[in-house]
Amino acid sequence: MSTTPPQTPDDPTPPQADGPVLLAAFEGWNDAGSAATQALEHLHDVWGAEQVDELDPEEYHDFQVNRPQIGIGPDGGREITWPTTAVAVATTPSGRTVVLVHGIEPSMRWRRYCGELLDIAAQLGVRTVVTVGALLADVPHTRPIPVTATSDDTAARERWDLEPNTYEGPTGIVGVLQHAAAAKGLDALSLWAAVPHYVAHPPSPKATLALLHRIEELLGEPVPLGELPDDAAAWQSGVDELAGEDGDIGEYVRQLEEAKDTADLPEASGEAIAQEFERYLRRRDRGTGA
Numbered sequence: 001m002s003t004t005p006p007q008t009p010d011d012p013t014p015p016q017a018d019g020p021v022l023l024a025a026f027e028g029w030n031d032a033g034s035a036a037t038q039a040l041e042h043l044h045d046v047w048g049a050e051q052v053d054e055l056d057p058e059e060y061h062d063f064q065v066n067r068p069q070i071g072i073g074p075d076g077g078r079e080i081t082w083p084t085t086a087v088a089v090a091t092t093p094s095g096r097t098v099v100l101v102h103g104i105e106p107s108m109r110w111r112r113y114c115g116e117l118l119d120i121a122a123q124l125g126v127r128t129v130v131t132v133g134a135l136l137a138d139v140p141h142t143r144p145i146p147v148t149a150t151s152d153d154t155a156a157r158e159r160w161d162l163e164p165n166t167y168e169g170p171t172g173i174v175g176v177l178q179h180a181a182a183a184k185g186l187d188a189l190s191l192w193a194a195v196p197h198y199v200a201h202p203p204s205p206k207a208t209l210a211l212l213h214r215i216e217e218l219l220g221e222p223v224p225l226g227e228l229p230d231d232a233a234a235w236q237s238g239v240d241e242l243a244g245e246d247g248d249i250g251e252y253v254r255q256l257e258e259a260k261d262t263a264d265l266p267e268a269s270g271e272a273i274a275q276e277f278e279r280y281l282r283r284r285d286r287g288t289g290a
Contacts, residue, residue, distance in 0.1 A: 019127040020089075020097040021219065024117070026133075028105035030172040032195040033204025035134035039211040040102050046224045049090035049100050053120050057084045060106035060113050085113075087120055092221050099124050105173045113173070114180040121186075129181035130189045130218065131174040134207055137194035140256035141239045145210035146194045149218070152178075156187050160218065165190065191215070196256075198249060199239050205231040 023043070025036035043049070057063075066083040073079035085103025092098060099121065106113045121129065139146060150165040151157050157164060167175075174190065182188040191214055193207040209225065209232045216223045243250040 019125045020099055021128040021130060022099040022101060022121050022124075022126045023130050023132055023215065024101035024174070024177060025131070026085075026103050026105045026173050028172070030105060030133040030135075030174040032134040032136045032193075033200060033207055034202035035193050035195055035204045035207035035211060036132040037102060038203060038205075038208045039132060039215070040100050042208065042212060042226075042228065043090065043098070043215070043223065044088055044100055044102070046226065047090035047092055047098065049088035049098075051086050051088045052124075053087040055085040055087075055103070055113065055116055057082045060085075060109055061104065062107035065107050066104050085117070087117075089124065092219075094221060096219065096221055097125075098219070099126055110173060110176050111180070114177045117177065118180060118184055118186075121181075122184075126186070128187040128189070129178065130191060130215075131178045132191045132211060132215070133172070133174045134193040134195050134204070134211070136197035136200050138256060138259075139194045139196050140253050140260055141196045141199060141206070141236055142253065142257060143260050145207045147210045147214045148192050148194075149189060149214060150192075151187075151189045152182055153187065156189060160189065162189060189218070191218075196239075198252065199242075203231075203235075205235050208232075 023040060025031065025040045027034070027037050031037050061083050063083075068083065069081045070078060071081070083104045085101065085106075088100045088102070090098045090100060101117060118129075137146075149160070149162045151160075151162045152165050156162060178188045178190050191211060193211050195204050195207045205228055209228050212223050212225065212228070243253050
């Protein structure tokens with residue numbers, strides 16, 4: 001019997017209702033602070049994902065841009081690790097199947113690359129593709145990290161309470177994969193965390209934590225967080241210390257805080273409080289921890 005809490009008529013339907021869901025994140029331009037790829041790495045670890053496939057890097061990478069690494073292998077011999085894209089499958093505690101795609105943004109043949117990934121997804125029965133990214137933005141580190149959830153599809157937006165995708169400009173492999181998935185008739189969603197640009201160096205655990213919260217809301221599947229909340233708190237304390245020692249940074253952060261608080265003032269906080277309480281109840285019922 002499923003342990004998923006019953007949903008009310010007003011709850012969005014988790015993507016898993018239509019089969020396995022694919023989550024994809026890529027190192028590079030789409031991954032400020034490494035927040036997106038570290039979110040997938042966290043899911044890989046806590047859900048015990050197993051790799052089932054990978055893409056041949058020879059087809060997609062310029063090795064002068066993303067160089068292979070040489071080191072000592074498990075058998076004591078020297079071996080080369082090539083930059084590739086790995087596909088893993090995880091089964092969550094409630095029995096859901098989640099496909100995790102983790103790679104480096106390719107240097108070439110993006111359409112072929114996305115086509116190969118989506119062919120693998122089709123073999124695994126995927127009907128929903130969720131791309132996960134992070135970008136640098138004018139946001140204060142002292143406030144909750146904003147995460148936008150968008151889709152180009154009207155039905156998908158209504159189903160999962162998403163925003164329309166209004167971005168125009170240069171795109172990365174995340175945008176290309178989402179577009180290719182939609183063209184194949186899949187539900188294509190995109191999650192983006194806004195990382196404070198003045199602390200862009202990875203890791204960015206607070207942004208990773210925000211993405212994981214949004215993923216668990218989307219899937220209706222609580223995610224064990226382990227030490228990540230403590231890491232996020234330590235990260236914020238470190239940036240607080242930096243801002244306290246540098247007057248210019250401190251003043252800039254205060255300006256960002258004022259702008260953020262003014263923008264959020266008209267919005268009622270009741271919905272956010274209710275979502276956090278529901279998340280707490282799900283974790284308590286399933287014993288997954290904070």
